[in-house]
Amino acid sequence: MPRKLGTSPFDGEGVPCQKTVVMKEGIVEAFLYNLKYARKDGVRSTGNGARSFSSLPDVDISNLYMEPGTLSPEEIFHSVQNGLYVTELLGLHTVNPVSGDFSLGIKGVRLFEGLLDRPIAGMTIAGNLLDLLNRIVLVGGDLSFFGDIGGCTMVIDNVTAAGL
Structure with missing residues (x-):
């Protein structure tokens, strides 16, 4: 999402970030992954790796939101x-x-x-x-x-x- 706080071209592990639809119409569509858990589950990272100076990389969210409807x-x-x-x-x-x-x-x-x-x-x-x-x-x-x-x-x- 351009110009939002959590927007970055790459996650904390250098993987390109992407839009991942987690839930659609009440059904879980996908999970968020960093490199460690993607490898463990045999899938690709979704670009949700977060790092810190004090801990190992983990999975984190960025720009998590619910798709808006039309009502005021x-x-x-x-x-x-x-x-x-x-x-x-x-x-x-x-x-x-x-x-x-x-x-x-x-x-x-x-x-x-x-x-x-x-x-x-x-x-x-x-x-x-x-x-x-x-x-x-x-x-x-x-x-x-x-x-x-x-x-x-x-x-x-x-x-x-x-x-x-």
């Missing part, structure tokens, strides 16, 4: 009768990288009858990342990047929330 945030808000518009996730580092289980603090705005109602804070959402991906109902066209991770406004059905 306002159109998405109007489709929600009662829900939460999450603007900030707290504690992402606590997501279990093996199981995908999470319990995160959130900040945002309550949605009621399709309108932004009132600010919320001190709430928690919990669940499993894979399950969450399967519950996506709508995806907006407003792709924004936070560092080298991109996301869109979306509706995720039936997320467990506490503290309202």
Whole structure:
């Protein structure tokens, strides 16, 4: 992706970077590889090798994002009768990288009858990342990047929330 934070012609191991579609329409399409794990699985590196002065090379992401839809945030808000518009996730580092289980603090705005109602804070959402991906109902066209991770406004059905 031109002019994005994680963009580079080569990864940390000198392998040319490429676009790799990891998931499409809910189906895992590919995995990300560095040289070590590509060799282990008998495939080519996807150009996702990362290095550090203090550790051996590992697999890392760059410019990970969800393909945007076509709806505006306002159109998405109007489709929600009662829900939460999450603007900030707290504690992402606590997501279990093996199981995908999470319990995160959130900040945002309550949605009621399709309108932004009132600010919320001190709430928690919990669940499993894979399950969450399967519950996506709508995806907006407003792709924004936070560092080298991109996301869109979306509706995720039936997320467990506490503290309202």
